[in-house]
Amino acid sequence: MNKVVQSAAQAVASIQDGASIMVGGFGLCGIPENLIKALHAHGARNLTVISNNAGVDGFGLGVLLASKQIAKIIATYVGENKEFERQMINREIEVDLVPQGTFAERIRAGGAGIGGFLTPTGAGTLVAQGKETRIIDGLEFVLEMPLRADYAFVKAFRGDRLGNLVYRKTARNFNPLMATAARVTIAEVEHLVEAGDIDPDAVVTPGIFVRLIFQGSGYEKRIEKRTVRPPREPVA
Numbered sequence: 001m002n003k004v005v006q007s008a009a010q011a012v013a014s015i016q017d018g019a020s021i022m023v024g025g026f027g028l029c030g031i032p033e034n035l036i037k038a039l040h041a042h043g044a045r046n047l048t049v050i051s052n053n054a055g056v057d058g059f060g061l062g063v064l065l066a067s068k069q070i071a072k073i074i075a076t077y078v079g080e081n082k083e084f085e086r087q088m089i090n091r092e093i094e095v096d097l098v099p100q101g102t103f104a105e106r107i108r109a110g111g112a113g114i115g116g117f118l119t120p121t122g123a124g125t126l127v128a129q130g131k132e133t134r135i136i137d138g139l140e141f142v143l144e145m146p147l148r149a150d151y152a153f154v155k156a157f158r159g160d161r162l163g164n165l166v167y168r169k170t171a172r173n174f175n176p177l178m179a180t181a182a183r184v185t186i187a188e189v190e191h192l193v194e195a196g197d198i199d200p201d202a203v204v205t206p207g208i209f210v211r212l213i214f215q216g217s218g219y220e221k222r223i224e225k226r227t228v229r230p231p232r233e234p235v236a
Contacts, residue, residue: 072093118143165203
């Protein structure tokens with residue numbers, strides 16, 4: 001099966017209005033920059049996006065928010081995105097905020113075929129409203145349901161033509177979980193190599209989970225907030 005496509009535009013061409021999409025990344029680290037830009041140009045609307053956060057104004061998922069392509073977002077953090085904050089406050093977008101650990105586990109459950117799990121996180125708070133709860137060993141637990149999507153956009157450092165993926169350092173974040181929890185996983189990689197060029201022991205996401213793969217380009221890899229140590233006084 002040939003999984004390689006030539007561009008992000010080709011990879012997103014079949015995405016229709018109303019689709020649900022998981023988007024990897026944490027802040028701006030490990031986000032699929034090319035796929036987000038291509039989806040913006042493609043113009044699909046009324047999207048449900050599942051992502052840890054929504055990028056920043058003018059970059060990452062921020063461009064889809066600005067163009068009003070996202071109707072609902074399931075995330076853990078509003079973050080530094082003023083447009084996201086504005087749309088949320090004005091109820092122009094539906095927002096489901098989920099505790100970060102619960103968010104990760106719901107995605108993992110979706111990929112593993114688990115029907116739900118019990119967690120004490122959020123018990124007795126707004127997070128638990130409308131959900132089934134249970135007392136276990138005297139502690140209240142909340143039943144959380146799995147998260148799945150039509151598509152997953154993931155970013156990897158290396159990938160081969162069979163779809164096997166290797167991530168680099170913290171860019172790994174949510175990408176491996178999301179790759180397992182969607183009907184169609186699209187991977188963009190910085191380096192596309194031939195089958196057999198990746199040590200099998202190094203593979204994080206097996207190719208069986210990946211439907212389409214392409215080599216991205218032009219990565220900005222922005223940093224949300226750059227903090228540097230003040231210069232040290234010279235020693236006399």
